[in-house]
Amino acid sequence: MILIYVLNLAISTACAMLRFRVSLLPMKKPVLTPLAESLPATVPFVGPEAAERAMGHPFKARLGANESVFGPSPKVIQAIEKSSEELWMYGDPESHDLRIALAKQLNVQSDEVVVGEGIDGLLGYAVRLFSGPGDTVVTSDGAYPTFNYHVAGYGAQLVKIPYKNDFEDAVGLAAKAHETGARMVYFANPDNPMGSVHDAAVVQQLIDALPDQCLLVLDEAYIEFAPDGSSPPIDTSNPQVIRMRTFSKGYGLAGARVGYAIGHRDTIKAFEKVRNHFGMNRAAQIGAIAALDDQEYLSSVRETVAAGRKRIAEIARQNGLLALPSATNFVTIDCGKDAAFAKSVLDALVARGLFVRMPFAEPGNRCIRISVGHNEDLDLFEQLLPIALKEATG
Amino acid sequence: MILIYVLNLAISTACAMLRFRVSLLPMKKPVLTPLAESLPATVPFVGPEAAERAMGHPFKARLGANESVFGPSPKVIQAIEKSSEELWMYGDPESHDLRIALAKQLNVQSDEVVVGEGIDGLLGYAVRLFSGPGDTVVTSDGAYPTFNYHVAGYGAQLVKIPYKNDFEDAVGLAAKAHETGARMVYFANPDNPMGSVHDAAVVQQLIDALPDQCLLVLDEAYIEFAPDGSSPPIDTSNPQVIRMRTFSKGYGLAGARVGYAIGHRDTIKAFEKVRNHFGMNRAAQIGAIAALDDQEYLSSVRETVAAGRKRIAEIARQNGLLALPSATNFVTIDCGKDAAFAKSVLDALVARGLFVRMPFAEPGNRCIRISVGHNEDLDLFEQLLPIALKEATG
Numbered sequence: 050m051i052l053i054y055v056l057n058l059a060i061s062t063a064c065a066m067l068r069f070r071v072s073l074l075p076m077k078k079p080v081l082t083p084l085a086e087s088l089p090a091t092v093p094f095v096g097p098e099a100a101e102r103a104m105g106h107p108f109k110a111r112l113g114a115n116e117s118v119f120g121p122s123p124k125v126i127q128a129i130e131k132s133s134e135e136l137w138m139y140g141d142p143e144s145h146d147l148r149i150a151l152a153k154q155l156n157v158q159s160d161e162v163v164v165g166e167g168i169d170g171l172l173g174y175a176v177r178l179f180s181g182p183g184d185t186v187v188t189s190d191g192a193y194p195t196f197n198y199h200v201a202g203y204g205a206q207l208v209k210i211p212y213k214n215d216f217e218d219a220v221g222l223a224a225k226a227h228e229t230g231a232r233m234v235y236f237a238n239p240d241n242p243m244g245s246v247h248d249a250a251v252v253q254q255l256i257d258a259l260p261d262q263c264l265l266v267l268d269e270a271y272i273e274f275a276p277d278g279s280s281p282p283i284d285t286s287n288p289q290v291i292r293m294r295t296f297s298k299g300y301g302l303a304g305a306r307v308g309y310a311i312g313h314r315d316t317i318k319a320f321e322k323v324r325n326h327f328g329m330n331r332a333a334q335i336g337a338i339a340a341l342d343d344q345e346y347l348s349s350v351r352e353t354v355a356a357g358r359k360r361i362a363e364i365a366r367q368n369g370l371l372a373l374p375s376a377t378n379f380v381t382i383d384c385g386k387d388a389a390f391a392k393s394v395l396d397a398l399v400a401r402g403l404f405v406r407m408p409f410a411e412p413g414n415r416c417i418r419i420s421v422g423h424n425e426d427l428d429l430f431e432q433l434l435p436i437a438l439k440e441a442t443g
Numbered sequence: 444m445i446l447i448y449v450l451n452l453a454i455s456t457a458c459a460m461l462r463f464r465v466s467l468l469p470m471k472k473p474v475l476t477p478l479a480e481s482l483p484a485t486v487p488f489v490g491p492e493a494a495e496r497a498m499g500h501p502f503k504a505r506l507g508a509n510e511s512v513f514g515p516s517p518k519v520i521q522a523i524e525k526s527s528e529e530l531w532m533y534g535d536p537e538s539h540d541l542r543i544a545l546a547k548q549l550n551v552q553s554d555e556v557v558v559g560e561g562i563d564g565l566l567g568y569a570v571r572l573f574s575g576p577g578d579t580v581v582t583s584d585g586a587y588p589t590f591n592y593h594v595a596g597y598g599a600q601l602v603k604i605p606y607k608n609d610f611e612d613a614v615g616l617a618a619k620a621h622e623t624g625a626r627m628v629y630f631a632n633p634d635n636p637m638g639s640v641h642d643a644a645v646v647q648q649l650i651d652a653l654p655d656q657c658l659l660v661l662d663e664a665y666i667e668f669a670p671d672g673s674s675p676p677i678d679t680s681n682p683q684v685i686r687m688r689t690f691s692k693g694y695g696l697a698g699a700r701v702g703y704a705i706g707h708r709d710t711i712k713a714f715e716k717v718r719n720h721f722g723m724n725r726a727a728q729i730g731a732i733a734a735l736d737d738q739e740y741l742s743s744v745r746e747t748v749a750a751g752r753k754r755i756a757e758i759a760r761q762n763g764l765l766a767l768p769s770a771t772n773f774v775t776i777d778c779g780k781d782a783a784f785a786k787s788v789l790d791a792l793v794a795r796g797l798f799v800r801m802p803f804a805e806p807g808n809r810c811i812r813i814s815v816g817h818n819e820d821l822d823l824f825e826q827l828l829p830i831a832l833k834e835a836t837g
Contacts, residue, residue: 076655077656077683078682079626079682079683080656081573081713082574082575084575085571085572085713085716090712092536092715094720096536098537099539111532114533116531116532118531120528121531126527126528130527134514136514136520136695136696136698136730137511137512137515137696138697139508139691139697139698140700141492141493142488142489143490143493145492145493145496166722167722169719169721170722178475180476181478195720195721232474233473262472262473263473287471288471288473289473301530302531303532304529304530304532304724304725304726305530305724305725305726306722306723306724318484319479319484321484321485321486322479322482322484322596326563326589327488327700328560328700329700330698330699330726330727
């Protein structure tokens with residue numbers, strides 16, 4: 050075993066030394082690694098602030114990033130404000146107290162949980178650990194682009210399969226993983242951007258059908274909004290699954306950047322090899338613990354979000370459009386025509402001060418995606434949608 | 444040029460496919476990449492919280508991590524507390540307003556600045572961009588271990604040269620970079636853990652002496668405490684230098700995790716290829732802007748820190764020890780004997796509730812390192828040092 054790894058390393062190094070890294074014109078300038086050189090300097094998501102700067106005025110409503118406009122519990126705000134006197138201290142690099150609180154809530158051990166700078170940060174670490182040049186990773190065409198960004202960033206090959214009836218295709222993902230010998234499969238349940246959710250049984254089938262050496266990245270960012278029975282029981286004895294969850298959605302703390310991953314302790318321990326140990330904001334750790342502690346508030350948000358989804362669906366219906374069923378804090382609305390039409394509707398809404406987004410890929414890009422907002426946010430949407438539709442049609 | 448990169452990629456991929464990634468016993472478990480497998484799951488710094496948990500009680504004073512016990516400006520606290528109502532929103536992924544404020548202060552353009560999750564996070568991105576397997580990186584033996592962690596983490600080869608009279612050896616680093624064809628050189632000015640600082644002219648000599656394709660990572664985390672004339676003028680037209688600075692030290696915001704890098708716009712732009720765009724806490728961005736805005740507070744901290752350094756040196760002198768000159772917010776004290784003795788002194792202080800650290804490598808590890816604290820923190824140090832010395836001697 051050790052011999053094989055030594056051999057691997059020797060081969061890697063020898064190969065690296067083969068790389069040509071010359072400038073054709075000799076100049077005094079550092080040279081990117083070939084992998085870094087090959088990457089585009091693009092951003093998976095441009096923030097609404099950039100659009101606001103371009104427009105010269107702020108959005109009237111911010112329903113494009115599936116943030117929770119309802120914010121965190123007042124107890125969280127209180128805990129965070131109280132903690133500002135501690136901000137001179139680095140956060141605990143182990144996020145110990147938060148991991149203990151999470152472990153208790155999830156009924157796992159604290160060494161089966163790792164905390165990171167949002168799910169985005171944790172996805173990067175996971176890809177770095179398990180995939181590199183020559184490896185294949187499978188996802189759905191139109192699923193979370195930041196995962197794809199990391200796969201490209203570490204030089205692995207991304208293979209995409211289409212959605213099936215606006216659901217991620219669990220059976221198809223497993224089949225494609227076998228066909229390609231994939232190292233990782235990405236699967237979000239509930240799904241973003243379509244809002245759909247599979248039963249736990251379907252997810253479990255995917256888990257059971259994975260190739261032997263394949264890791265399932267089960268992104269459960271929206272799980273707090275999903276109906277009971279959407280998530281198979283957490284089984285940390287299975288090294289083939291790592292779940293990603295966040296305080297950005299249900300707990301209303303997107304600005305704090307706190308994500309966590311749950312998995313087999315060997316997988317979780319491997320994050321120590323690569324993560325930014327002092328990457329976590331101290332107040333964010335404290336706020337997340339307070340958030341976990343106020344499940345009553347989470348329940349109330351869940352109810353408010355369910356009501357908001359109904360209202361968005363009703364607005365869609367009044368405009369002759371179909372809202373897809375949603376297990377998240379957003380609703381994806383089928384605009385009934387092609388991607389160009391949906392894009393026109395989106396642009397018309399954005400131009401009038403409503404920040405919304407739309408799915409990137411066929412066939413989801415016939416839709417627009419609206420996060421649940423306050424009543425006044427949805428009033429604006431109700432007012433603008435007919436105008437936007439008219440403009441897009443005309 | 445393009446052809447060469449395509450060729451590089453083809454070679455990399457072919458090499459990767461050569462790697463053996465087999466388990467001797469077939470089992471259902473994902474396999475780490477060979478590089479990840481080769482890395483130890485160790486942490487560059489264990490946090491004081493871990494020691495507190497092991498001891499079962501908190502430290503009486505926290506002078507081990509060069510945090511600023513004086514904290515951020517009251518205006519920063521105010522701005523952060525006010526921003527807690529915005530925490531439901533993701534932070535601007537471009538940290539635009541903060542970069543504008545930094546650019547203005549530094550007299551550079553905003554696309555010559557990138558903001559990240561502390562200098563630690565930015566060091567990781569920089570290493571990832573410029574060094575990989577087969578590349579050499581040069582640093583000083585005993586310099587910042589988190590940089591070394593990242594170099595190992597991306598598979599590059601680290602070469603260390605010794606300190607010279609408790610200073611990083613600028614001439615030696617340049618010579619070693621030429622000798623090894625290094626891709627990067629790490630140089631901290633002022634230095635941690637020795638507290639020493641070079642004149643700007645020495646730093647400029649190092650810059651001018653770099654091999655053509657080598658990047659100097661100039662870590663200026665402690666620059667706010669250094670005397671005028673320690674830092675050469677910022678020249679973003681030179682692609683061979685990237686400077687790292689932070690809000691963790693002078694600005695008293697270690698818990699917020701805000702670092703920034705200044706460099707040539709091509710280098711800065713490259714960070715977009717790999718960074719965690721949504722990694723920055725929203726309140727932290729707001730707090731950092733407020734911190735920059737209160738230079739008066741920074742000046743007062745600088746004075747308080749200078750007085751604290753004097754007092755630490757005096758305490759050392761009273762105990763027959765030599766305090767090294769410091770251009771930082773800590774003082775490194777030569778315990779006058781070997782590493783084992785310094786370690787005993789350190790252990791005796793820690794056991795009595797004073798969190799301090801010591802340099803890791805010869806010959807610096809004959810010393811202990813004390814961050815400037817409040818008067819009551821230094822009272823405790825004054826009280827404990829003779830006891831610790833006696834215990835270490837006895």
